Amino acid sequence: MTSLGLAWRTTKRYRVRAVLAVIGVAIIGALLFDMLLLSRGLLDSFADLLSSSGFDIRIVGSEGVPIVRFPIDGSTRLAADLRALPEVRDVVLIRVERATAQVNGRTPRDVTLVGTTQTGGGPWTIVKGTNLPSASSSSDRCPMLIARRLAAALGVVPGSVVDLSVRPAGIASALPAIACRAVGVVNFAFAATDEDSVATTMIALQDALGLAAEAPRAKAGQLQAADADLVLVASRPAVGSAAAVRAIERLRPDLRVYSNEDVIAQFNQNGFAYFRQISLVLSSLTMTFAFLLVATLLTVSVNQRLGEIAALRALGIRRARIASMLLWESALLVGGGGLLALPLGGLLALALDHILRQMPGLPERLHFFVFNWRAVTTHLVVFGMTAAAAAAYPVWLTARLPIAETLRREVVG
Amino acid sequence: MSAVVEARRVTRLFPMAAGPVAALRDVSLRVNAGEYVAISGPSGCGKSTLLHLVGCVDQPTSGEILFEDRDVAVLPESERSRIRLMRIGFVFQRFFLLPMLTARENIELPQAEAGGAAADRRARTRELLEYVGLADRADHLPSQLSGGEMQRVAIARALANRPALLVADEPTGELDEQTGEQVADVFDRVHADGTAILVVTHNPALAARASRRVTMRSGSLVS
Numbered sequence: 001m002t003s004l005g006l007a008w009r010t011t012k013r014y015r016v017r018a019v020l021a022v023i024g025v026a027i028i029g030a031l032l033f034d035m036l037l038l039s040r041g042l043l044d045s046f047a048d049l050l051s052s053s054g055f056d057i058r059i060v061g062s063e064g065v066p067i068v069r070f071p072i073d074g075s076t077r078l079a080a081d082l083r084a085l086p087e088v089r090d091v092v093l094i095r096v097e098r099a100t101a102q103v104n105g106r107t108p109r110d111v112t113l114v115g116t117t118q119t120g121g122g123p124w125t126i127v128k129g130t131n132l133p134s135a136s137s138s139s140d141r142c143p144m145l146i147a148r149r150l151a152a153a154l155g156v157v158p159g160s161v162v163d164l165s166v167r168p169a170g171i172a173s174a175l176p177a178i179a180c181r182a183v184g185v186v187n188f189a190f191a192a193t194d195e196d197s198v199a200t201t202m203i204a205l206q207d208a209l210g211l212a213a214e215a216p217r218a219k220a221g222q223l224q225a226a227d228a229d230l231v232l233v234a235s236r237p238a239v240g241s242a243a244a245v246r247a248i249e250r251l252r253p254d255l256r257v258y259s260n261e262d263v264i265a266q267f268n269q270n271g272f273a274y275f276r277q278i279s280l281v282l283s284s285l286t287m288t289f290a291f292l293l294v295a296t297l298l299t300v301s302v303n304q305r306l307g308e309i310a311a312l313r314a315l316g317i318r319r320a321r322i323a324s325m326l327l328w329e330s331a332l333l334v335g336g337g338g339l340l341a342l343p344l345g346g347l348l349a350l351a352l353d354h355i356l357r358q359m360p361g362l363p364e365r366l367h368f369f370v371f372n373w374r375a376v377t378t379h380l381v382v383f384g385m386t387a388a389a390a391a392a393y394p395v396w397l398t399a400r401l402p403i404a405e406t407l408r409r410e411v412v413g
Numbered sequence: 414m415s416a417v418v419e420a421r422r423v424t425r426l427f428p429m430a431a432g433p434v435a436a437l438r439d440v441s442l443r444v445n446a447g448e449y450v451a452i453s454g455p456s457g458c459g460k461s462t463l464l465h466l467v468g469c470v471d472q473p474t475s476g477e478i479l480f481e482d483r484d485v486a487v488l489p490e491s492e493r494s495r496i497r498l499m500r501i502g503f504v505f506q507r508f509f510l511l512p513m514l515t516a517r518e519n520i521e522l523p524q525a526e527a528g529g530a531a532a533d534r535r536a537r538t539r540e541l542l543e544y545v546g547l548a549d550r551a552d553h554l555p556s557q558l559s560g561g562e563m564q565r566v567a568i569a570r571a572l573a574n575r576p577a578l579l580v581a582d583e584p585t586g587e588l589d590e591q592t593g594e595q596v597a598d599v600f601d602r603v604h605a606d607g608t609a610i611l612v613v614t615h616n617p618a619l620a621a622r623a624s625r626r627v628t629m630r631s632g633s634l635v636s
Binding site: 310 | 501570
């Protein structure tokens with residue numbers, strides 16, 4: 001019989017002990033797995049969120065950062081220059097303003113108004129209706145996408161008219177409302193769960209900002225529209241974002257250009273460092289508990305079987321064979337618990353993610369716990385190491401077991 | 414006749430807080446091939462200590478243990494383990510069968526350790542179970558066997574690799590008189606088949622069956 005076979009039989013014989021150990025390890029393992037998912041989850045989710053827009057480069061004014069932004073002077077000309085670069089496939093201008101939305105005399109709602117040159121798709125998913133029409137094809141003065149929650153609150157469906165009044169930040173203004181027609185109800189990827197958002201074209205935003213007279217010419221591309229505060233750029237796949245970033249920096253050294261990787265790296269170094277540290281500390285603690293649990297069980301089990309082990313040694317069974325049997329016993333307990341920990345940890349992660357995502361101000365699509373194979377691999381490697389470490393003391397105990405003295409003690413005992 | 418094992422002027426001291434205690438003092442014993450030797454004496458006189466030295470599971474403080482003319486003291490543990498596996502069979506007072514293995518699997522274990530082929534192991538195990546009269550108990554766990562049956566399985570296990578020497582420490586110590594007789598009968602058969610036996614026992618009936626009886630007292634051989 002192989003060492004694994006002996007270990008399996010021993011595990012089966014001490015069934016209750018084995019089941020308790022596996023459950024204990026599974027619970028600890030579930031926590032570890034969740035820590036591993038958490039340690040990368042927010043970062044992966046953030047990266048997914050950035051890439052979901054279909055653009056891999058962000059440009060902001062020199063005073064801004066990707067999150068807090070100021071308008072970029074001459075952004076329409078900038079867009080044209082960028083499109084002329086061989087490294088660039090697509091360019092979209094974005095501007096975000098605060099606004100008030102009102103429907104049929106209902107109580108006005110404060111909203112985030114996003115103006116974009118991106119049509120036919122964007123960082124949102126259509127729930128009802130259609131996408132923003134392209135500037136040339138639309139006869140609408142102000143076509144609008146509205147967040148599902150806000151649409152439900154205002155009773156808006158595709159075709160409804162919503163009055164939008166822009167309230168530029170830091171300026172006391174009383175801009176007149178413009179009538180926008182909802183073309184689609186959507187889920188915005190970047191919108192917080194508690195945030196009411198609408199999106200429209202840059203032309204319509206310009207109109208809402210009181211530049212109506214210039215709108216027709218801007219629509220025809222003859223006039224600079226309201227300045228964007230963010231420019232999204234998609235690099236050509238054959239070139240890659242790094243080369244495109246260098247080309248844009250050469251073109252406009254006065255701007256800040258970030259690839260998605262840069263943004264994620266900054267996020268990883270700054271905001272996310274705390275998550276990683278907490279996760280590392282909690283992971284280490286959980287593994288220490290797993291190690292102590294299994295080491296204690298194996299040590300107690302070995303101490304109960306010292307006579308049996310001494311007899312095996314007296315019969316000529318090698319130390320290596322007994323050590324291997326104990327390692328397998330440890331592997332079965334830790335392995336069983338470790339594997340059970342994966343679905344258990346997955347369920348726990350879903351519940352914890354749901355709780356954490358209730359925090360205000362988070363984009364709806366952002367998750368704290370994101371499944372990734374690296375976490376599974378790390379989980380299995382760490383458990384393998386824990387099994388080996390937990391078996392180390394019992395193995396050492398049996399390796400240095402004085403056979404004669406143990407046999408004598410067993411008989412006297 | 415050649416010696417299977419020979420203890421030459423062995424002394425075994427055990428370190429204690431109050432100073433070393435001598436379990437054996439200057440003891441010499443020779444067990445020849447095919448010989449049946451019984452050691453008796455009062456508790457604590459050093460019988461088991463001598464058996465452990467002869468069985469290569471312990472080392473003397475001074476003196477020599479020669480197993481088949483090889484000085485055991487100079488051998489590495491791996492080699493002593495090999496001698497125990499292939500040339501010595503151990504029978505214990507408390508049987509020490511592995512509780513999670515059947516009788517058959519317990520007997521196969523030393524053979525598997527010796528690298529025997531599966532078919533050979535099965536055949537040898539069947540032969541040994543018949544030898545000790547337990548062919549019908551092959552698939553029983555130790556917990557399903559009586560004390561006498563467990564001890565007979567333990568003897569079969571000790572004989573699995575055809576040892577030159579069978580050492581037994583109080584093999585009837587946990588058995589009633591009648592069951593002890595059955596075990597003693599098995600020892601007689603083993604001896605008749607040419608295997609040397611060294612048995613430590615308090616049981617006069619078992620000792621009487623040996624071809625040579627040795628008495629110990631206070632760590633020394635007295636007869």
